[in-house]
Amino acid sequence: MLLIHCPYCGEARSELEFAGAGEAHIARPENITEVSDEDFAQYFFMRTNPKGIHYERWRHIHGCGRFFNAVRDTVSDRFLKTYKTGEPKPDRAEFEGEGR
Amino acid sequence: MRKYSVFALAREAMRHHSGWEKHWTSPEPKSEYDVIIIGGGGHGMGAAYYLAKEHGITNIAVIEKGWIGGGNTGRNTTIVRSNYLYDESMDIYEHSLKLWEGLALDLNYNVMYSPRGVMMLSHNEHDRQTFKRHVHANRLYGIDNEWLTPEAAKEYCPPLDIAATARYPINGAALQRRAGTARHDAVVWGYGRAASDRGIHIIQNCEVKGIRRGPDGAVSGVETSKGFIGAKKIGVSASGHNSVVMAMADVSLPLESQPLQALVSEPLKPIFPCVVMSNTVHAYISQSDKGELVIGAGTDQYNSYSQTGGLQIVTHTLDAICELFPIFRRVKMMRQWGGITDNTPDRSPIQSITPVPGLFVNCGWGTGGFKATPGSAHLFAHLIAKGEPHKLAAGLTLDRYRTGRLIDEAAAAAVAH
Numbered sequence: 001m002l003l004i005h006c007p008y009c010g011e012a013r014s015e016l017e018f019a020g021a022g023e024a025h026i027a028r029p030e031n032i033t034e035v036s037d038e039d040f041a042q043y044f045f046m047r048t049n050p051k052g053i054h055y056e057r058w059r060h061i062h063g064c065g066r067f068f069n070a071v072r073d074t075v076s077d078r079f080l081k082t083y084k085t086g087e088p089k090p091d092r093a094e095f096e097g098e099g100r
Numbered sequence: 101m102r103k104y105s106v107f108a109l110a111r112e113a114m115r116h117h118s119g120w121e122k123h124w125t126s127p128e129p130k131s132e133y134d135v136i137i138i139g140g141g142g143h144g145m146g147a148a149y150y151l152a153k154e155h156g157i158t159n160i161a162v163i164e165k166g167w168i169g170g171g172n173t174g175r176n177t178t179i180v181r182s183n184y185l186y187d188e189s190m191d192i193y194e195h196s197l198k199l200w201e202g203l204a205l206d207l208n209y210n211v212m213y214s215p216r217g218v219m220m221l222s223h224n225e226h227d228r229q230t231f232k233r234h235v236h237a238n239r240l241y242g243i244d245n246e247w248l249t250p251e252a253a254k255e256y257c258p259p260l261d262i263a264a265t266a267r268y269p270i271n272g273a274a275l276q277r278r279a280g281t282a283r284h285d286a287v288v289w290g291y292g293r294a295a296s297d298r299g300i301h302i303i304q305n306c307e308v309k310g311i312r313r314g315p316d317g318a319v320s321g322v323e324t325s326k327g328f329i330g331a332k333k334i335g336v337s338a339s340g341h342n343s344v345v346m347a348m349a350d351v352s353l354p355l356e357s358q359p360l361q362a363l364v365s366e367p368l369k370p371i372f373p374c375v376v377m378s379n380t381v382h383a384y385i386s387q388s389d390k391g392e393l394v395i396g397a398g399t400d401q402y403n404s405y406s407q408t409g410g411l412q413i414v415t416h417t418l419d420a421i422c423e424l425f426p427i428f429r430r431v432k433m434m435r436q437w438g439g440i441t442d443n444t445p446d447r448s449p450i451q452s453i454t455p456v457p458g459l460f461v462n463c464g465w466g467t468g469g470f471k472a473t474p475g476s477a478h479l480f481a482h483l484i485a486k487g488e489p490h491k492l493a494a495g496l497t498l499d500r501y502r503t504g505r506l507i508d509e510a511a512a513a514a515v516a517h
Binding site: 001002015016019020022023037038040041042044045046047048049050051054056072074075076077 | 341344347353354355356401404405406410411442501503
């Protein structure tokens with residue numbers, strides 16, 4: 001089971017309190033009625049699904065209830081960073097060669 | 101290749117089993133093939149076999165990063181069934197089930213297909229309505245599936261607790277009698293042996309590191325840990341790693357890779373005659389021929405390539421097993437593992453051409469790929485040979501995410517993950 005640090009509550013809690021909410025930093029097109037079917041499919045369905053550093057959303061559903069973002073290694077499952085919604089996407093160079 | 105038969109067994113018994121041949125050869129890769137299959141699991145190996153058998157293409161390499169049978173082919177819970185709800189799903193899974201029935205004969209290899217019946221438990225009114233809908237849909241489509249009373253379910257599977265006071269009371273069950281189990285490794289070994297016999301190269305311990313494309317954008321081969329290997333057609337069937345492989349050709353897929361866990365108990369005397377699944381409390385169980393109870397747990401909620409998963413997922417399933425089958429409460433669990441499944445948003449598979457000419461993909465089988473092995477392989481071979489899908493797989497293309505014609509088995513599937 002993962003231990004997840006909620007950036008709002010400020011402490012690490014058990015995974016049971018959290019719900020995974022998929023890939024992060026996917027912006028909904030502002031002109032959603034005008035985008036082509038291809039672009040909509042890209043936005044709505046396609047995922048990077050990387051082996052390694054993954055930017056993802058979590059929700060502290062049995063805690064503060066808020067969504068936040070995380071950087072996690074999908075090979076070791078280790079969380080490299082969690083940060084509040086709206087904060088900039090951390091550069092992946094920050095996490096390279098860290099003994100993930 | 102020598103044929104397996106009762107006479108071969110007698111012959112080898114007389115000479116200390118010194119004459120058994122290796123299942124397949126391990127050649128050095130050639131510089132060029134007609135077709136390369138990336139991923140030597142059941143689906144990929146089977147596709148190579150059917151390309152040779154039905155389409156006359158034998159200049160094929162199956163490239164596998166690990167060893168044959170070491171991925172999800174060796175990590176599943178061996179259940180075979182076809183009681184899905186939608187036409188597109190019934191088409192492929194029933195096609196597959198029919199191939200299972202004749203597979204051992206076709207491959208001259210005992211895949212230990214055992215139609216011992218898969219019984220799905222209903223615990224509440226919603227389950228009852230859903231499963232009856234499945235039963236009717238299946239029967240209208242010519243697929244066997246029947247409704248059982250709790251007493252009939254108990255008769256079919258005696259260890260089941262149907263007491264009204266049970267923690268998860270049972271108000272009926274859906275039973276597909278032709279469904280059952282098969283020996284998971286044997287399927288890919290059988291395909292590998294038959295493919296190798298037809299001249300197909302099986303290249304193990306060879307990781308694909310890149311997909312090379314010509315000036316016209318079409319594929320020209322793959323960069324591997326054993327050097328460049330050329331091919332005009334590449335079929336990708338890498339289960340949990342499909343996104344990683346396809347990213348090498350800049351094709352994005354609607355996949356998320358998640359661990360799915362399973363576990364087995366210490367071996368017991370034969371006690372469990374069928375497969376039982378419970379969607380509502382999430383548990384499924386059967387007994388292997390070695391005597392182990394084979395139990396399937398759920399997926400973790402996050403993307404991962406770790407081939408492991410959280411203990412709470414396993415515990416949750418064992419809680420349910422102990423309630424449904426109180427006689428197993430003191431059975432010790434022996435081994436637990438995870439496989440990486442590639443899940444689509446509509447929980448239905450994808451077999452498709454891609455925007456890259458010559459590149460084909462077989463992916464998204466998610467948590468239910470084992471049962472589909474022969475059918476998927478057969479249809480994927482057709483796709484690679486003809487360049488267009490077989491009519492049974494016509495609805496499974498990548499294009500459905502653009503058109504919106506999804507096959508939403510997620511809500512309707514017989515077991516949710």
